[in-house]
Amino acid sequence: MKKRMNKTAKQNAITYGIVILAYIIMQSMLMTGHISSSLSGLLVPFCYYVILAVSLNLTVGYLGELSLGHAGFMCVGAFASVFFTKCMEDVITVSLVRFMLALLVGALVAALFGVLIGIPVLRLRGDYLAIVTLAFGEIIKNLVNVLYVGKDSSGLHFSIKDAMSLGMEPGGTTIINGPQGITGIAKDSNFTIGIVLVLLTLFIVLRLISSRDGRAIKAIRDNRIAAESIGINITKYKLMAFSVSAALAGLGGALYAHNLSTLSATPKNFGYNMSIMILVYVVLGGIGSIRGSVIAPVVLNLVLDYFLRKFQMMGDNVVLQFLSDNRMLVYAILLIALMLFSWSPKAIEWRERVFHKKQPKEAE
Amino acid sequence: MAMLEVKNLGISFGGLRAVNGFDITIEKGQLYGLIGPNGAGKTTVFNLLTGVYRPDNGNILLDGQEIAGKKTIEISKAGIARTFQNIRLFSDMSVLDNVKAGLHNHHVYSAVAGIFHLPSYQKEEKLMNEKAMELLQVFELEGEAEILASNLPYGKQRKLEIARALATDPKLLLLDEPAAGMNPNETQSLMDMIRFVRDHFDMTILLIEHDMRLVSGICEELSVLNFGEVLAQGRTEDVLNNPQVITAYLGE
Amino acid sequence: MSFLNYLISGISLGSVYAIIALGYTMVYGIAKMLNFAHGDVIMVGAYTVFIATASAGLPTIPAIILSMIVCTALGMAIEKVAYRPLRNAASPLAVLITAIGVSYLLQNLALLIFGSNTKSFTSAVNFPAIKLAGGQLNITGETSVTILACVLIMIGLTLFINKTKPGQAMLAVSEDKGAAQLMGINVNGTIALTFAIGSALAAIAGVLLCSAYPSLTPYTGSMPGIKAFVAAVFGGIGSVPGAMIGGILLGIIEIFGKAYISSQMADAIVFAVLIVVLLVKPTGLMGKKIQEKV
Numbered sequence: 001m002k003k004r005m006n007k008t009a010k011q012n013a014i015t016y017g018i019v020i021l022a023y024i025i026m027q028s029m030l031m032t033g034h035i036s037s038s039l040s041g042l043l044v045p046f047c048y049y050v051i052l053a054v055s056l057n058l059t060v061g062y063l064g065e066l067s068l069g070h071a072g073f074m075c076v077g078a079f080a081s082v083f084f085t086k087c088m089e090d091v092i093t094v095s096l097v098r099f100m101l102a103l104l105v106g107a108l109v110a111a112l113f114g115v116l117i118g119i120p121v122l123r124l125r126g127d128y129l130a131i132v133t134l135a136f137g138e139i140i141k142n143l144v145n146v147l148y149v150g151k152d153s154s155g156l157h158f159s160i161k162d163a164m165s166l167g168m169e170p171g172g173t174t175i176i177n178g179p180q181g182i183t184g185i186a187k188d189s190n191f192t193i194g195i196v197l198v199l200l201t202l203f204i205v206l207r208l209i210s211s212r213d214g215r216a217i218k219a220i221r222d223n224r225i226a227a228e229s230i231g232i233n234i235t236k237y238k239l240m241a242f243s244v245s246a247a248l249a250g251l252g253g254a255l256y257a258h259n260l261s262t263l264s265a266t267p268k269n270f271g272y273n274m275s276i277m278i279l280v281y282v283v284l285g286g287i288g289s290i291r292g293s294v295i296a297p298v299v300l301n302l303v304l305d306y307f308l309r310k311f312q313m314m315g316d317n318v319v320l321q322f323l324s325d326n327r328m329l330v331y332a333i334l335l336i337a338l339m340l341f342s343w344s345p346k347a348i349e350w351r352e353r354v355f356h357k358k359q360p361k362e363a364e
Numbered sequence: 365m366a367m368l369e370v371k372n373l374g375i376s377f378g379g380l381r382a383v384n385g386f387d388i389t390i391e392k393g394q395l396y397g398l399i400g401p402n403g404a405g406k407t408t409v410f411n412l413l414t415g416v417y418r419p420d421n422g423n424i425l426l427d428g429q430e431i432a433g434k435k436t437i438e439i440s441k442a443g444i445a446r447t448f449q450n451i452r453l454f455s456d457m458s459v460l461d462n463v464k465a466g467l468h469n470h471h472v473y474s475a476v477a478g479i480f481h482l483p484s485y486q487k488e489e490k491l492m493n494e495k496a497m498e499l500l501q502v503f504e505l506e507g508e509a510e511i512l513a514s515n516l517p518y519g520k521q522r523k524l525e526i527a528r529a530l531a532t533d534p535k536l537l538l539l540d541e542p543a544a545g546m547n548p549n550e551t552q553s554l555m556d557m558i559r560f561v562r563d564h565f566d567m568t569i570l571l572i573e574h575d576m577r578l579v580s581g582i583c584e585e586l587s588v589l590n591f592g593e594v595l596a597q598g599r600t601e602d603v604l605n606n607p608q609v610i611t612a613y614l615g616e
Numbered sequence: 617m618s619f620l621n622y623l624i625s626g627i628s629l630g631s632v633y634a635i636i637a638l639g640y641t642m643v644y645g646i647a648k649m650l651n652f653a654h655g656d657v658i659m660v661g662a663y664t665v666f667i668a669t670a671s672a673g674l675p676t677i678p679a680i681i682l683s684m685i686v687c688t689a690l691g692m693a694i695e696k697v698a699y700r701p702l703r704n705a706a707s708p709l710a711v712l713i714t715a716i717g718v719s720y721l722l723q724n725l726a727l728l729i730f731g732s733n734t735k736s737f738t739s740a741v742n743f744p745a746i747k748l749a750g751g752q753l754n755i756t757g758e759t760s761v762t763i764l765a766c767v768l769i770m771i772g773l774t775l776f777i778n779k780t781k782p783g784q785a786m787l788a789v790s791e792d793k794g795a796a797q798l799m800g801i802n803v804n805g806t807i808a809l810t811f812a813i814g815s816a817l818a819a820i821a822g823v824l825l826c827s828a829y830p831s832l833t834p835y836t837g838s839m840p841g842i843k844a845f846v847a848a849v850f851g852g853i854g855s856v857p858g859a860m861i862g863g864i865l866l867g868i869i870e871i872f873g874k875a876y877i878s879s880q881m882a883d884a885i886v887f888a889v890l891i892v893v894l895l896v897k898p899t900g901l902m903g904k905k906i907q908e909k910v
Binding site: 203204207208211212213214215216218219221222223225226227228229230231232233240288 | 468481
C-alpha cells in the first residue's frame with residue numbers, strides 16, 4: 001500500500017518539478033537579460049495554454065468525453081474577471097489583491113456556466129456531446145459580442161442592442177462595448193502569477209483524479225453501466241468533472257485577459273478553433289496524461305513558433321520556413337498520425353509484434 | 365421474511381412480452397439458479413431487478429422493501445449488486461481501484477477533503493484500502509492489485525467483477541453466467557468460490573447459468589424460464605427431472 | 617412581401633444545408649461517425665470549380681462534374697486512409713479526433729495552395745430571376761436552381777436507397793454491420809460508397825453555396841458544415857427525409873433570426889435550436905430510438 005502511494009506521489013512530484021524547474025530557468029534568464037523579447041512575451045501564454053490543456057484533459061482523459069467548447073469557458077472567465085477588475089479599479093487599489101479576486105471571479109463564473117451548460121449537455125454522449133459543446137462555445141462568443149454594459153452613478157446598465165440604449169447619465173462609462181469588448185485593461189498578469197496558477201491547476205486536477213470522486217469519474221468513463229450498478233451517481237460526477245474543468249478554463253481565461261490591454265471575443269481567440277487548438281495540445285501530450293498536457297503546449301509553441309523563427313533568421317531554410325508558416329498544418333498531420341498510430345487495431349498489433357514483450361502495464 | 369420476493373413481474377418491448385408473470389421467492393442465504401434456453405428472458409429479469417429496465421407491472425420486495433421501478437443507483441444502495449454476462453470492469457483502472465469504486469457509497473468524504481487530503485480523506489482511504497485488499501485476498505487477486513483490470517486473464521476478470529459487486533455490501537448478489545468461457549477446472553474453482561462467498565459473507569445469491577454441472581452442483585433451488593414465463597420452480601433435482609424442462613431444453 | 621422574400625431565401629439556404637446534411641446523415645447512419653471534415657470537402661469542391669472555370673477556362677457543367685469527381689476521390693481517400701483503420705478502435709474518441717484532424721488538414725492545405733485572401737466566386741447558375749407580384753417578390757436564379765437541385769437529389773437518393781442493390785446494402789449495413797457481413801454484403805465497399813456519394817453531394821453543395829454567397833476562403837466550408845450537421849441532428853440522424861426537413865427548417869430559422877432578431881445572433885440561434893432539439897427529442901424529428909444493450 002505504502003509503495004503505491006509513493007509511486008503516484010513521485011510521478012506527481014516530477015510533474016510539479018518540471019514546472020518549477022522551467023520557472024527557475026526562465027526567471028534566471030529574465031533577470032540576467034538572456035532572453036529575447038519575443039520569448040519573454042510567450043511566457044504568460046505558456047501558462048494559460050498549460051492551464052487550458054490540463055483542464056481540458058480532465059474532461060477528455062478522465063471523463064472520457066470530447067468537449068469542443070473549452071474556449072467558451074475561457075471566454076466567460078476572461079470577461080467576468082476583467083469586468084470585475086474594471087468595476088473595482090477605484091475600490092480595490094492593491095492590484096495584486098484585486099487580481100486574485102478577479103481570478104476567483106473568473107473561475108467561479110466559468111464554473112457556474114459549466115454547471116448550467118453541463119446539466120443539459122451531459123445527458124448526451126460522444127459525437128453529440130462534442131457538437132453541442134461546440135455549439136455552446138459559439139453561443140457564448142456570440143452573446144459576448146452583443147453585450148453592452150455601462151456604469152454610472154446609479155449603477156450598472158445592460159443592453160444587447162448598442163451602447164446608446166444603455167441609457168446612462170452623461171458621466172457614465174461603457175465597460176463592455178459589444179464587439180469592441182473591454183478596453184484599457186490593467187496588465188496584472190505576469191509569469192510568476194502564471195506559474196502559481198499552473199501549479200494550482202495541477203494540484204487540483206491531480207488530487208481530484210486520485211480521490212474517491214476521481215475514481216467515480218474514471219469508472220463512468222470506463223463503463224457507465226457498471227458504474228451505475230455499483231451506485232455511482234453518473235450525473236453528479238459528470239457534472240463535477242465538467243464544472244471543475246470549466247472553472248480552470250475560466251482561470252486560464254482570466255490570466256489571458258489580464259495579459260492584454262483590450263479584450264474582445266473573436267473567432268480567433270474564443271472560437272472553436274481555439275477549443276480545437278487546446279484539444280491538439282491534449283491529444284499530442286497524451287489523452288489522460290496530465291504531464292503531457294503540461295509539456296505539449298510549451299514544446300509545440302517553442303518549437304514551431306520560437307525556435308523555427310530563430311533558425312530561419314540564421315539561414316534561409318525552406319523546410320523550416322514552411323514548418324513555421326504552416327503550424328496548423330503540422331498540428332493536423334500530427335493529430336491524424338498520432339491517432340492512427342495509437343488507436344488503430346492494426347497499429348497496435350504491429351507495435352506488439354515489434355516490441356513483442358507484452359508486460360502487464362502498471363496502473364497510474 | 366424472504367430476502368427477495370418477486371410477484372407478477374412483467375415487461376414488454378414494442379409489443380413483445382419479454383417477461384410475463386414472473387414470480388420468485390429467495391430466502392436469506394440461499395443459492396438460487398435461474399436457467400432457461402437462450403432468449404428466454406433471464407438477463408431481462410436481472411435488468412428488471414437492478415432497475416436498468418422499469419417493469420410494466422409487478423412487485424419486487426428486497427428484504428421487505430419495495431424496489432420495483434426505482435433507479436439503478438437506489439437499488440444498489442438498497443442492496444442488490446450484480447455482475448454482467450459480458451464482463452464490465454473499469455478496464456483502465458487498477459484492480460484495487462475497481463474494488464474501491466465498489467466501496468464508493470460506504471466511505472464518503474467531500475471533494476474538498478480529497479483535494480486537500482484532510483483527515484477524513486486519510487481515514488476513509490485507509491479503510492477503503494484495507495477492505496479492498498481483504499476482498500482481493502478472498503478472490504486470490506491480492507498479488508495483482510496494482511495492475512490494470514484489462515490486463516487480468518479472463519477468469520480473474522470474472523472474479524474481480526464479483527469482488528467489486530461484493531464491495532457494495534449487498535444483501536443479494538446477482539451473477540450473470542459467471543462460468544461463461546471457463547474451462548472445467550476454472551468452473552470447479554468458481555463453484556468453490558461461490559459457495560465460499562455465500563458462507564463467508566452470509567450472502568444470498570441468484571445466478572444465471574448454462575453450465576448444468578455448476579447449476580446442479582451448487583444451486584439449492586431453481587427457476588426455469590421459457591419464453592419469458594416460469595416453466596418450473598423448486599428444488600434443483602426435482603426441476604432438472606421435470607419432463608417439461610427437459611423438453612424445453614432438448615426440443616420435441 | 618419581405619416575409620415571403622425571407623422565407624424563400626431561407627428555403628434556399630436550407631436546401632444547401634439539406635444537401636450537406638445528407639452527407640453527414642448517411643455517413644453517420646452507416647459508419648456511425650461524425651465526419652467532421654465533410655464541411656471542408658465542400659470548400660474543396662468550390663475551389664475546384666473556381667480554378668476550373670477561372671483559370672482553366674472550363675465551362676460550368678464540366679467544371680461541376682470535375683469537382684464532383686475530385687470530391688468523390690477525396691472523400692473515399694479520407695475514408696480509406698484516416699477512418700477505416702480506426703473503425704474498430706477501442707476508443708470512440710479516436711475517429712472523431714482524427715476527423716477533426718482531417719478537417720484542419722484540408723483547411724490548411726487550401727490555405728497553403730490558394731492563400732488566405734477571399735476569392736470572389738462567379739455564380740455557376742445561368743438561370744433568370746423570377747419576379748412576382750409586380751417585382752416585390754424576387755426569386756433569384758440561384759434560389760430556383762438550389763431548391764430544384766435539392767428536390768432532385770432527395771428523390772434520386774430515396775430511389776437509389778430503396779430500389780437498388782447497393783442502396784439496400786447501405787440500409788443493411790446501417791442496421792447491423794455484423795449481420796450484413798454474414799449475408800455476404802461488402803461492408804467496407806458499402807461504407808466507401810456512402811462516403812463517395814456524400815462527397816459528390818458536397819461538391820454540388822459547394823457550388824450552390826458559393827453561387828449564392830460568392831466569397832470563397834479556406835474556411836468557407838466549416839461553419840456551413842457544422843450547421844448542416846445541426847440540421848441532420850434536427851431532422852433525425854440517419855434519416856434522408858429528416859436531413860431535408862431539418863436542413864430547410866434550419867435555413868428558414870437562420871434567415872428569420874437574422875432578419876427579425878439580430879444579425880449577429882443568427883449563429884447562436886441556430887445552435888440554440890440544436891440544443892433544444894437534443895433536449896426535447898434527442899432522436900430528432902424523424903429519427904429512431906436506439907436502446908443500449910446491457
